[in-house]
Amino acid sequence: MVAVAFEEAGKSQVYQTNGLEVKVGDQVVAETPRGLELGQVVALARPGPGDPPADEIPLLVRVATRADLRTQFRNRLRAEDAHRTALQKIHEHGLPMKLLATHFTLDGSRIVFFFSAEGRVDFRQLVKDLVSGMRRRIELHQVGARDRAKLSGGIGPCGRECCCTSWLREFAPVSIKMTKEQGLSLNPSKISGACGRLMCCLRYEYETYRKLRAELPKVGSSLKIPEGKVTVLEVGLLTRTLTVEHPELGIFDIPAGRAIEGPSEVCQSCTKPVQCNPEQETDV
Structure with missing residues (x-):
């Protein structure tokens, strides 16, 4: 089994290799609830006690071909056009939402618009306009603060690219207790990331500090x-x-x-x- 990460997605998903010889870093095509998607193998996985039965774990479709990569490139260009159109429609309807990213599935059957908003947004008329203009299935997906930073990108207080943008695939809980355990300042400006939430890196050394504190x-x-x-x-x-x-x-x-x-x-x-x-x- 392998863990596969997709563009504009959060957690990686586990797939059976289906007899394919793949390694970390390979581009693969897999079936997802949204349709066929191009993803990257990010880890080799082994069955665990909490995993579903093997017959419930989806199969990889194929190793990505040159044709798949060309299709993905064209989809990115089409996504840019769709993004501009959606921005215009959002402005026309005066909707209180911020469009973050636009994604085409590999087969082009669906367009996913990722957005953030302070509360619930009635975008039914927006969806109707997008469907009539693009002739595809439209999905609007609202994301939280951390995913907003992941999609938008940015530089953290450390001066480096945000972890969630560069390599972090899954968000783990971060608490103020982790800050106190490491003896760090509780000044919000020093422990908050680009998303406005507690920095994910506060978790990285927490266990080490906890063990050291127990010994002293x-x-x-x-x-x-x-x-x-x-x-x-x-x-x-x-x-x-x-x-x-x-x-x-x-x-x-x-x-x-x-x-x-x-x-x-x-x-x-x-x-x-x-x-x-x-x-x-x-x-x-």
Whole structure:
């Protein structure tokens, strides 16, 4: 099985190879709910426990031929003309929507218009005008903020092309908790992407930071070091250093490994230090 990604589409879809010899990067023709589409193999896939039965997984039709590639090129030119026509019709009807992209299926039987809007849009008259002028099946597909950025393209705060435009095929949930876990600023302008939502890259290193934080003492916990008992003020996850405060020596940095007996926390009902296993929470 292989995962195939299509133009102006979100998630990649899994197909059976149907006996075809294909590799990552190959152009293939596959049947989709919209009709025949030209896509690219982006990964080799193996059956998983949650996958549907083999007889429910669609088959690839063929490896893309030169004729298919020429057809796709002509479809892109036709899509540009259809896009301009749709823009004109949207303006004539005064519809509160932004047309983002226009796509022809490979067989040319359907045209898909991707748009964004703040709310629901009554585009029934628009569809009638487009059908009468283009003589094809018309589909208008409203997309959210992340897909809008994916279709429009752009540059992220890092100065590089947006991940969703260049390589990211599927959107995974991103939460403010991931930002806090990595000790990043909560300033919206610094953690928001071109789509106005939390940047997808906040998820990339989240698991690493979470594991590192579990291995180190928490801020406010007490430690024993050769100089005596200290309180943790800051934790450097990547450098594995601790900023601690000593009653007599003041504030200074130490390597995390200098703790003699490991992290300890003060019980809320007494003053005895309780040893804390980073891998398991201790009830006191």
